[in-house]
Structure formats: structure tokens, C-alpha cells
Amino acid sequence: MKRALHITSSARGGQSYSRGLSTAIINKLVSRNEVSTVVERDLTQSPPPFLDETLIWEFYKQAGATNGEERQLLAYADGVFNEINQADIIVLSTPMYNLGMSALLKGWLDQLVRVGLTYKFNDDGSKSGCLTNKKVYLAIASGGKLAFWPEGYEFIESHIKAVFSTYAGITDVSTYRVEGTAMPGVAIDYEEIIQSL
Numbered sequence: 001m002k003r004a005l006h007i008t009s010s011a012r013g014g015q016s017y018s019r020g021l022s023t024a025i026i027n028k029l030v031s032r033n034e035v036s037t038v039v040e041r042d043l044t045q046s047p048p049p050f051l052d053e054t055l056i057w058e059f060y061k062q063a064g065a066t067n068g069e070e071r072q073l074l075a076y077a078d079g080v081f082n083e084i085n086q087a088d089i090i091v092l093s094t095p096m097y098n099l100g101m102s103a104l105l106k107g108w109l110d111q112l113v114r115v116g117l118t119y120k121f122n123d124d125g126s127k128s129g130c131l132t133n134k135k136v137y138l139a140i141a142s143g144g145k146l147a148f149w150p151e152g153y154e155f156i157e158s159h160i161k162a163v164f165s166t167y168a169g170i171t172d173v174s175t176y177r178v179e180g181t182a183m184p185g186v187a188i189d190y191e192e193i194i195q196s197l
């Protein structure tokens with residue numbers, strides 16, 4: 001039985017469609033006995049700090065070179081790493097804001113990626129991700145519909161997949177979308193959206 005990490009990032013609490021979709025994914029995995037433990041992380045309740053000069057400096061230090069005070073600065077990033085490292089399955093949800101992922105989720109990604117921890121450089125200069133063998137489900141909610149946007153305007157799935165594969169070694173990402181939430185009379189059937197799961 002596997003352990004899942006459920007990350008939510010919508011500002012709209014219980015009204016959130018992205019949260020509704022990711023919760024449906026979690027419930028389906030639990031009902032099929034694929035997941036036994038779910039760790040919930042609502043980023044609106046524990047927002048990631050912005051990267052600043054001090055934190056970036058800490059990210060690039062060798063683990064042994066960090067003293068007790070400096071470890072405090074890394075507490076959030078260490079928590080992000082530990083939660084994802086202990087999970088077999090990660091279910092991420094995000095609203096679309098201005099064509100991108102929520103700033104909270106981007107902030108979480110910025111706390112996650114660390115050289116020597118989530119990826120390392122090989123002797124030939126190439127990179128290898130360290131968090132292999134994990135499965136990601138991505139739930140995206142948008143007011144509009146991808147089919148109506150100009151070609152090349154998909155930025156959330158492509159960005160998250162690129163970051164995970166380049167800087168974490170996570171390549172197994174399945175995306176589900178709840179679209180058209182801003183349209184009048186919208187009625188969402190989460191089970192139908194995730195029927196291929």
C-alpha cells in the first residue's frame with residue numbers, strides 16, 4: 001500500500017474546482033486500495049517563502065556546512081523535500097491564474113528543487129534527478145478551455161512536467177483538467193473527468 005501527498009493551492013477553499021478534482025483523484029486511489037496514507041498539504045495554510053539571497057545561498061551549500069541557525073532558514077524547504085521523498089504518489093492541484101499555475105504552487109516548486117538533494121550533476125555535466133519511481137497526478141482548473149486558446153498557450157502542465165523531469169527525476173505525470181469553470185451554468189462531473197484513472 002502506498003503513501004500519497006496531496007498538495008492544494010487554490011485561494012477559494014471549499015469552492016475550489018481544482019481541489020474538488022484532486023480530492024476525487026485521492027478518493028479513487030484510496031477506494032481502490034492503492035493508497036493507504038494521505039498527507040494533506042494546503043499551501044494557503046502554510047505558504048512557501050519567496051526565494052531571497054540568503055535562502056538561495058543556503059540552497060547551494062554542502063549539507064555539512066550548514067549550522068543550526070541556517071537550518072532554520074531551510075526548515076520549509078526541508079519539509080517540502082521530506083514530504084515528497086516519503087510519498088509514492090503526489091497529487092498536485094492548481095487553479096489557472098493568468099495562464100500559469102498558482103504562485104503558491106510555483107513557490108512550493110522553488111522550495112523543492114535543490115542541487116545535491118533533488119538532482120545532481122554527473123561527471124559529464126548532465127543532470128540526474130534523485131526522486132525517481134514516483135507517480136504524479138496533476139489537477140488543473142481553468143475558467144476557460146484549452147481548446148479555445150492559441151496553440152502554444154499551455155503553460156502549467158508543460159512547466160510542471162519539465163521541472164519534475166529535469167530537477168527531480170519524476171517523469172510519470174498524468175494530467176486531468178476541469179475546464180470552463182467561469183462559464184454560466186457550469187456543472188462539473190469529477191468522476192467523468194477521471195474515468196481513465
Ligand SMILES: Cc1cc2nc3c(=O)[nH]c(=O)nc-3n(C[C@H](O)[C@H](O)[C@H](O)COP(=O)(O)O)c2cc1C
Nearest residue numbers: 010016017018095096097098099141142143144181
Ligand atoms: C486572478 C485570476 C486569474 C485567472 N486567470 C485565468 C486564465 O488566465 N485563464 C483561465 O482560463 N481562467 C483564469 N481564471 C479563472 C480560474 O482559473 C478559475 O476560476 C478556476 O476555477 C480557479 O480554480 P479553483 O476553482 O480551483 O480556485 C483566473 C481566475 C483568477 C481569480
